[in-house]
Amino acid sequence: MSIIKAGHSEGWERSDFPILCETCLGPNPYVRMMKSEFDKECKICTRPFTVFRWRPGSDARYKKTEICQTCSKVKNVCQTCLLDLEFGLPVQVRDTVSDNGSYIPQSDINREWFLEQTERALANGTLQLGHTQMDMKQQNQLARVARPAPYYPRNKAHVCSFFQKGTCTRGDNCPYRHEKVEENDLSKQNIKDRYHGVNDPVAKKILGRVGAGNLTPPEDTEIKTLWVGGVIDKLILEDDLRTAFSPHGEIKDIRMVPQSNCAFVTYTTREAAELAASKLYMNLMVKDTVLKLSWGKSQVDKPKKQNQQTGQQQANNTTALFPPNPSVVKPYYSAMDPSQFGAKRDR
Numbered sequence: 001m002s003i004i005k006a007g008h009s010e011g012w013e014r015s016d017f018p019i020l021c022e023t024c025l026g027p028n029p030y031v032r033m034m035k036s037e038f039d040k041e042c043k044i045c046t047r048p049f050t051v052f053r054w055r056p057g058s059d060a061r062y063k064k065t066e067i068c069q070t071c072s073k074v075k076n077v078c079q080t081c082l083l084d085l086e087f088g089l090p091v092q093v094r095d096t097v098s099d100n101g102s103y104i105p106q107s108d109i110n111r112e113w114f115l116e117q118t119e120r121a122l123a124n125g126t127l128q129l130g131h132t133q134m135d136m137k138q139q140n141q142l143a144r145v146a147r148p149a150p151y152y153p154r155n156k157a158h159v160c161s162f163f164q165k166g167t168c169t170r171g172d173n174c175p176y177r178h179e180k181v182e183e184n185d186l187s188k189q190n191i192k193d194r195y196h197g198v199n200d201p202v203a204k205k206i207l208g209r210v211g212a213g214n215l216t217p218p219e220d221t222e223i224k225t226l227w228v229g230g231v232i233d234k235l236i237l238e239d240d241l242r243t244a245f246s247p248h249g250e251i252k253d254i255r256m257v258p259q260s261n262c263a264f265v266t267y268t269t270r271e272a273a274e275l276a277a278s279k280l281y282m283n284l285m286v287k288d289t290v291l292k293l294s295w296g297k298s299q300v301d302k303p304k305k306q307n308q309q310t311g312q313q314q315a316n317n318t319t320a321l322f323p324p325n326p327s328v329v330k331p332y333y334s335a336m337d338p339s340q341f342g343a344k345r346d347r
Contacts, residue, residue, distance in 0.1 A: 012038055013049040018065045021078040021085055023150040026056025042068040043191050045115055060155035066191065070115055073122065075195060081154070082194050087146040090194060092203035097141050098134045141282055143290040145206060148230055148261075215277040217270075218295050224252070224273045225266040225296030232289060233258040240286050241265060248276035264296055 014037050025031060031054050039051040049068035056063060065079040072079045075091055084094050134142075160176035162168035168178065181187070185201040193199040228241065238254050245251055245265050249272020255264045267273040277293065284291045 012047060013068050013070065014038070015050045015069055018052045019069055019072045019079050019085070020065075021081060021083060021088060021150075023088065023152060023154055024056060024063060024078055024080045026060060026155060027150075027152055028057065031056065042066075042071055044068070044071040044195055045111060047115075056155045057152065059157070060152075061157045063155065067195070070119060070122070071195070074118055077195070082191065084142075087142045088151075089142060089146055090197070090200050090203040090206065092194075092197035092200045093145065093206050094142060095197045096203075096207060097145075098138045140285060140290055144282055144284075144292055215281045215293065215295060217274050217277070218298065220298045221270055223296055223298055224268070224270050225264050226273060226277060227294045227296050228263045228265060228284070229261070229292035229294070230289060231256065231261055231263045231291065233261065236286050236289060236291075238263075244280070244284065244286055245276055248272055248279055266296075 018033075033052050033054040036051045036053070038048040040049070041047065042049050044067050047068060049065075051065055053062055053064045055061070063080055067077075067079050067082070069079065075082075076085050077083060077091060078085060083090060087094065157176050159179055159181050160168050160174055163174070163176070163178045164180070168174055186205070189201060190199070194202075197203070226245075231241070238256055241254055241263055242251060245254075248267075250268045251265060252268045253264075253266045255266075257263060265276075267276065277295065281293050284293050
């Protein structure tokens with residue numbers, strides 16, 4: 001992957017292929033791209049660069065690169081979605097966990113000087129960025145927060161603005177999604193803030209979910225079960241989970257759910273479950289696989305729901321066996337019995 005500067009313009013980029021994450025490329029291994037040299041300005045450094053456009057799926061929208069490759073390499077992010085290439089997380093989440101982000105000047109003069117120095121380091125192979133200096137513990141923390149697989153629904157078509165107003169007349173032929181969307185903090189994102197890792201609502205949501213550093217025990221003290229996510233079938237066995245969880249207390253039961261790639265570990269006491277949650281949360285790895293940990297849900301309402309369903313089913317069966325008396329009594333003849341159709345009569 002090479003970057004070629006235009007001979008007539010200092011700093012302009014000409015590239016042969018974009019720097020993209022797997023989600024933006026889409027599930028199809030064969031992607032047809034449109035290439036346009038110096039078509040747009042980079043939304044970070046404002047320098048013209050080569051823009052690529054493609055469609056990552058039959059039901060997806062057309063996507064294009066938003067920033068140049070130099071800015072992409074400085075932060076190690078995708079040129080389109082601006083998420084980290086290794087973990088698929090916002091820059092603010094990665095820099096908060098690693099505490100060693102790459103600072104880029106905001107002013108025009110300082111930014112130009114910084115990018116020139118970065119390009120020289122890229123050419124000499126001496127570039128050392130902050131995101132490459134994370135230790136193993138920080139990488140494990142990011143891996144637990146990240147998605148285990150590419151999230152292709154992110155490439156879906158935009159929502160139809162006419163449908164939002166109730167004036168779209170194209171129906172099924174409309175290339176946009178017909179869905180009602182409510183505006184919130186997540187719908188107000190600034191590309192520069194996301195790139196520099198500040199005021200990112202998506203990052204705040206993720207950090208708010210895992211920022212406490214431990215799992216809050218549920219109020220129901222009868223819950224003694226921990227949910228384990230990322231359990232790959234035929235790779236992580238029940239004995240492997242028992243080895244990881246048994247040092248924190250006596251285990252009552254381990255239930256594997258291969259179709260959902262998860263498992264449920266139940267302790268005999270609530271104290272053992274709380275100890276395991278505090279020790280293993282954000283620090284659980286089995287066979288070089290990072291696993292997620294959470295508390296199980298309460299099962300108090302489940303028997304009630306099952307009893308209601310059983311009662312309703314019994315009522316339906318009773319109705320089928322003994323139908324209600326009709327308002328008008330109809331006469332019944334032996335010829336109306338289906339079991340007697342075609343039967344031989346005794347003479």
